[in-house]
Amino acid sequence: MKEKKYDLYFENSVKVKSLNDDYFKCYQEIEKALFKKQKNTLKTNVLLAEIIEQMISSQEKGKTVQQLVGQNTQSFVDQINKKLNYKEKINQLKQRDFNKYEMSGILLTMCIYIVLLFVKELVGNHYLINYYIDLLVAVIMLCISVKQLLNQRNLIKRYQVSTQPFIVEIISIIISLLIAMLFYNSPFDITFVILVIAFFTSKKMYSKSLNN
Numbered sequence: 334m335k336e337k338k339y340d341l342y343f344e345n346s347v348k349v350k351s352l353n354d355d356y357f358k359c360y361q362e363i364e365k366a367l368f369k370k371q372k373n374t375l376k377t378n379v380l381l382a383e384i385i386e387q388m389i390s391s392q393e394k395g396k397t398v399q400q401l402v403g404q405n406t407q408s409f410v411d412q413i414n415k416k417l418n419y420k421e422k423i424n425q426l427k428q429r430d431f432n433k434y435e436m437s438g439i440l441l442t443m444c445i446y447i448v449l450l451f452v453k454e455l456v457g458n459h460y461l462i463n464y465y466i467d468l469l470v471a472v473i474m475l476c477i478s479v480k481q482l483l484n485q486r487n488l489i490k491r492y493q494v495s496t497q498p499f500i501v502e503i504i505s506i507i508i509s510l511l512i513a514m515l516f517y518n519s520p521f522d523i524t525f526v527i528l529v530i531a532f533f534t535s536k537k538m539y540s541k542s543l544n545n
Contacts, residue, residue, distance in 0.1 A: 340368070342378045342491070348385045355398045356388045363410055375492065379422045383413055427492070427543045434488050434498075434539050438532045441481040441502065444474040446525050449509055453517040485535075494542035498535040505531030 341364065352360055364381060371377040391401040402409045451471035454460045460467045482502065489499055509524040 340374045340378075341381070345378055345381050345385060348382070348389065351389050351392075352385070353392060356392055359398045359402060359406065360385065360388060363406060366407075367410070375423065375426075376419055379419060379426065380410075380414060380417060383417055383422070384410065387413065430488050430491065431540055431543060434485060435536055437481040437484045437488075438502070438536055441478055441485070442525075442528045442532045444478040444481070445506055445509070446528055447471065447474040448478060449513040449524050452510065452513045453522075456514055456517040489539070489542075492543060494545070495538070498538040498542070501531050501535045501538065 349357065349360060363384060367377050367381065368374075371380075388398070388401065391398075448471050450461075451467050454467055482499075485502065486496075486499055489496055505527050509527050512524050512527070
């Protein structure tokens with residue numbers, strides 16, 4: 334989930350693409366002014382999300398940007414700012430992001446485990462199908478895993494909470510990798526258990542961080 338200019342959240346950067354040229358130009362001016370003035374990135378993005386929603390709604394009704402905003406852009410922004418229930422909106426955003434973090438963790442656990450299976454195959458020189466097909470699958474799973482780790486890092490960075498949930502995931506991957514390499518011939522595979530425990534631990538820590 335890559336953040337755009339001025340730390341604009343990905344969700345907002347997607348929604349703003351629905352605006353026509355006039356609305357988009359007005360939005361850009363508002364965005365630039367808000368990020369220069371506001372220090373709280375989270376609240377700024379919540380406010381921008383509401384502004385975008387109103388612009389999209391007005392655009393769909395066939396209204397011009399002048400009809401929505403009026404002569405004074407700042408007055409338009411101030412009006413929305415006063416009416417906006419930040420606490421409710423932020424809680425909704427946190428819940429959505431927690432669900433994203435959870436789903437990302439599930440994908441990470443499954444994909445990394447498949448990568449570890451290939452590592453065991455590579456060390457033991459015994460492949461499920463053949464080297465090239467197994468390698469291709471492992472590379473795809475590794476790319477997905479890296480993507481999920483980046484998603485988790487961005488979700489943690491968004492709320493400026495502790496990085497411990499992310500560190501737990503990284504440590505579990507390193508430990509599992511070492512076990513896969515050292516005990517590749519063992520009939521017992523505990524790497525998946527380690528990854529699952531790390532997933533639940535990381536998820537719980539992230540949830541706790543959001544609620545603090």
